[in-house]
Amino acid sequence: MTTKTYDVVIWGATGFTGRLVMAYMAKTYGVDGELKWAVAGRNATKLAEVKQEVLGPDADKLPSVLADSNDEESLRSLVADTKVVCTTVGPYALYGSTLVALCAELGTHYCDLTGEVQWMHQMIETHQSAAEASGARIVHTCGFDSIPSDLGTYFIQREMHKAHGVYAPRVKYRVVGSSGGVSGGTVASMMNMMEESGVNPEILDIIADPYALNPPNMPRGEDGPDQTTAEYDRDFRQWTGPFVMAGINTRVVRRTHALLGYPWGAHFRYDEAILTGDGPAGFAKATLVAGGTGLMTRVAGFEPLRNLLGRVVPAPGEGPSVSDMENGFFEIELRASNPDDPAKDLTAVVTGDRDPGYGATCKMIAESAVCLAVDDLESAGGFLTPASAMGDPLISRLTEKGGMGFSIKGAGE
Numbered sequence: 244m245t246t247k248t249y250d251v252v253i254w255g256a257t258g259f260t261g262r263l264v265m266a267y268m269a270k271t272y273g274v275d276g277e278l279k280w281a282v283a284g285r286n287a288t289k290l291a292e293v294k295q296e297v298l299g300p301d302a303d304k305l306p307s308v309l310a311d312s313n314d315e316e317s318l319r320s321l322v323a324d325t326k327v328v329c330t331t332v333g334p335y336a337l338y339g340s341t342l343v344a345l346c347a348e349l350g351t352h353y354c355d356l357t358g359e360v361q362w363m364h365q366m367i368e369t370h371q372s373a374a375e376a377s378g379a380r381i382v383h384t385c386g387f388d389s390i391p392s393d394l395g396t397y398f399i400q401r402e403m404h405k406a407h408g409v410y411a412p413r414v415k416y417r418v419v420g421s422s423g424g425v426s427g428g429t430v431a432s433m434m435n436m437m438e439e440s441g442v443n444p445e446i447l448d449i450i451a452d453p454y455a456l457n458p459p460n461m462p463r464g465e466d467g468p469d470q471t472t473a474e475y476d477r478d479f480r481q482w483t484g485p486f487v488m489a490g491i492n493t494r495v496v497r498r499t500h501a502l503l504g505y506p507w508g509a510h511f512r513y514d515e516a517i518l519t520g521d522g523p524a525g526f527a528k529a530t531l532v533a534g535g536t537g538l539m540t541r542v543a544g545f546e547p548l549r550n551l552l553g554r555v556v557p558a559p560g561e562g563p564s565v566s567d568m569e570n571g572f573f574e575i576e577l578r579a580s581n582p583d584d585p586a587k588d589l590t591a592v593v594t595g596d597r598d599p600g601y602g603a604t605c606k607m608i609a610e611s612a613v614c615l616a617v618d619d620l621e622s623a624g625g626f627l628t629p630a631s632a633m634g635d636p637l638i639s640r641l642t643e644k645g646g647m648g649f650s651i652k653g654a655g656e
């Protein structure tokens with residue numbers, strides 16, 4: 244077996260999210276500890292400056308690698324030298340394809356933060372066979388989209404089976420509360436997705452397909468389009484509005500189910516929404532959420548308005564303030580229905596102690612990278628999801644080190 248220079252390389256370390264991943268890795272694993280890791284970027288001077296800012300006197304102890312998405316040889320050398328590439332270079336559809344191809348070819352594990360469904364669809368179609376052959380585990384969506392959804396569903400199904408010997412035919416994911424902000428890179432990725440759709444309308448069909456990420460020629464399921472209006476949820480006894488990440492997360496959870504071999508049954512259903520409360524106020528809030536989400540989609544889909552929006556949102560490299568991240572949080576509930584007895588339905592609570600998009604996401608992707616590098620995983624190579632690639636070991640890491648909680652409501656009372 245060839246020995247790699249690094250266990251993990253963080254590519255994109257000069258960006259808003261990459262810096263946070265670097266800081267978390269240094270705090271959690273040290274810069275010269277047992278785990279061999281490095282940071283990578285395309286500009287040596289900027290990378291050195293950012294390392295100095297983030298790590299201070301420890302900056303020189305952490306190795307740097309230069310790699311530009313426009314220079315395939317630089318990427319090939321990075322990929323050949325490491326067990327896991329953890330990338331925060333986005334929009335991924337613009338800068339990420341060569342890296343994925345090389346990881347699949349050379350058997351290097353990979354994790355990212357993309358939410359670009361059309362790009363994941365294309366990467367799976369093009370490189371799945373190479374990744375299976377080389378043993379590379381390629382894992383997209385290792386941030387707030389879609390770890391709480393994917394591991395949350397995996398967790399509640401595990402607990403349902405443990406408690407009652409059955410799996411739930413339906414799981415609902417509901418956002419109870421969250422606070423945080425958005426970065427320039429995320430806005431750029433959303434804008435790019437809409438721009439690509441304008442040029443190639445087939446992309447809209449892929450984005451709208453509830454099973455867009457399911458393996459081709461394998462059974463799909465009974466889920467329809469994502470929620471777009473205010474709806475009353477009898478299980479939660481509250482109104483709900485559309486959740487902006489549902490279009491990504493639901494596809495990931497459905498792919499997990501397929502990759503695990505459909506353990507939750509041929510009729511398994513999964514959906515996501517935001518809880519807005521009971522009564523007229525809950526209905527009004529749900530209607531506002533639905534209106535706001537619809538408006539954003541229309542604005543982003545119309546070029547002149549998109550350009551206007553581009554002037555008021557954060558630029559690449561910018562993002563929420565430190566205090567917004569430190570005071571941020573998220574709380575999700577997942578409800579799993581028991582197929583035999585509604586009294587045995589379970590509700591799981593998934594929490595994070597920082598804002599979802601950055602403070603918590605940087606821990607999720609960092610722990611995913613370390614998990615892929617050092618944990619004893621059962622999964623084979625291919626395009627996997629967080630749950631199908633890393634399941635229990637990643638839940639343990641995120642609860643022990645990543646500030647996340649996975650629990651069953653009412654358990655132990």
Ligand SMILES: NC(=O)c1ccc[n+]([C@@H]2O[C@H](COP(=O)([O-])OP(=O)(O)OC[C@H]3O[C@@H](n4cnc5c(N)ncnc54)[C@H](OP(=O)(O)O)[C@@H]3O)[C@@H](O)[C@H]2O)c1
Nearest residue numbers: 255257258259260312332333356386387426428429559560
């Ligand atoms: N799923 C989630 O929960 C979640 C959360 C946060 C972020 N994200 C995603 O993560 C990505 C990064 O977001 P961000 O806000 O951190 O973006 P950002 O601040 O704009 O950072 C982008 C990074 O990519 C690098 N880069 C750009 N072009 C490159 C190229 N040609 N070759 C090599 N590196 C290049 C930049 O390098 P320079 O510094 O040299 O320009 C920078 O390091 C986005 O796609 C965003 O959607 C997802």
